[in-house]
Amino acid sequence: MEDIEDVVVAGAPPGLRLPLTAVVVKPKKKPRARSIRGDPLSRNPLIPGTQAIYMKTFGCSHNQSDSEYMAGQLSAFGYAITDEPEEADLWLINTCTVKSPSQSAMTTLISKCKDAKKPLVVAGCVPQGSRDLKELEGISIIGVQQIDRVVEVVEETLKGHEVRLLTRKTLPALDLPKVRKNKFIEILPINVGCLGACTYCKTKHARGHLGSYTVNSLVERVRTVISEGVREIWLSSEDTGAYGRDIGANLPSLLNAITAELPSDRSTMLRIGMTNPPFILEHLKEIANVLRHPCVYSFLHVPVQSGSNAVLTAMNREYTVSDFRTVADTLNELVPGMQIATDIICGFPGETDEDFAETINLIKEYQFAQVHISQFYPRPGTPAARMKKVPSTEVKKRSRELTAIFESFTPYQGLEGKIERIWITEIATDGIHLVGHTKGYIQVLVVAPDSMLGVSANVKITSVGRWSVFGELIEEPIQVKESTCEEHRVEEPSPSFDCCGGLCSKDVEACQCADNCGERVCNTELEAASASIAVDAAVVVKDPSGGKFASTIRSMLLRRRNLRSSERETVGSHTTKFSGNRQRRVITGKLATLDWILLSGMFASFLTAIALLALLSSEILSSS
Structure with missing residues (x-):
């Protein structure tokens, strides 16, 4: 499950390519859906809710959330969701239009479905942004804001009707039934659409102008999912930083309201989604304050796309390289252990060798642990598609060169022997390791039983790789001590939590603000504990x-x-x-x-x- 510009079609993007010896992460597979072939009534399209549905999702985390909502509604109505296309009575494909390969994969899957003579529903950004595509002729389609009507569309399609739902002015409710791909992770869409007009991007065509959910509705959803046992909440949108500008709110106010609801024992963590530089610049200190919160991952995805101002102007990105540096430098300075991921597009129309050299210098300077490297793909209907293209051989060459530079970095060197707290939510495909993340969202692989899923634990880092680190669980239990760091707030504190988020510990990592409140308050607690021991010993x-x-x-x-x-x-x-x-x-x-x-x-x-x-x-x- 990736952010909007981190689309995975066949494996990871170049910047995240895993070597053959690496452990690829994916959630544990769900059990196969019940077989329905022996029951003639179950295959009767006149009896709604008795069929099996095969679902395939392409694209970003927002798309994944939409699919989970559609699966939840179909399951609630009685439909079985299956991972086996051959067993299904209908296929539902949720599509992505960000890059050409994902749309090509959609076209291939549509052809397979037609060859199998299965009823088909196509959802997501492709039909919403390109409703007149030849591949969609005669197929039921459902738009990005009509996912709450998926049961109707499936019902009619099974009867042999073609349904096309693409127009709506209100957002789908957040409290719809949902079947999560990973029961420990809630992908929470905070808004749809964006305020930008990038010349290469077709997402705006599909998701439209900015539309934000209210703070109250999002906070209520957070309360609900925490009560359901969710251990990670991912805030997702086409541009997280633009949140609320259409309803008189802003991202810091939302984050403060959400962090106030997170359990003080740090059992549920918050991950802030991708944000473009223009809309985070005016809130940098407030965002940094939130990223220091013990229940928020110190991680942010901020796409730069190019190290050349000339290319950024051609992209209509509405910021400069200096603006991006301000974002990165400020967050790295104010947030201990901050991890920033970014995106690069190689071979944008008009990109010269000098422009590309500036991009290389930027990546070398910051040595980001995560860089999502893409080759430029012209999207039909976008201004960039009409620009003079860089020769494809040169685009591929630049992509390979930048990837080689990125892979030469060793971002996790020096972590060996350190003690880190991790939150474990996934199973690696090798079936041996569980996957957890540090507060900086560094991937840690540990050998542990499945019962540790959804649990946080202390680990000792034993070795580091290019893509992840390996750790051993420490026997000592995590002790969470509550305190009020009222006298030790950081500068410009957010109104909803103090500098330690209500937590203190002698462990600097647990407090995340040791310079301000870690020593005195935590030592006071230790003194109180010592006094208690003396009394009990008497x-x-x-x-x-x-x-x-x-x-x-x-x-x-x-x-x-x-x-x-x-x-x-x-x-x-x-x-x-x-x-x-x-x-x-x-x-x-x-x-x-x-x-x-x-x-x-x-x-x-x-x-x-x-x-x-x-x-x-x-x-x-x-x-x-």
């Missing part, structure tokens, strides 16, 4: 029955000490410990009231036992 219990009773009491006192030091009445923790390849799940609930009840019960049992022994002894003496 309690001496003599146990003539072998020490087990005293050991139990010491354990209870230790739990009570932990409750004091964290200043909470109720603490629940779920920790996984590992010893070699063995796993042991430890589930503990620390309830102060229950401890006292158990302690009282133990004393009562102890006294009762002594009384019974005394009574038995007196009876024996009297009988003798």
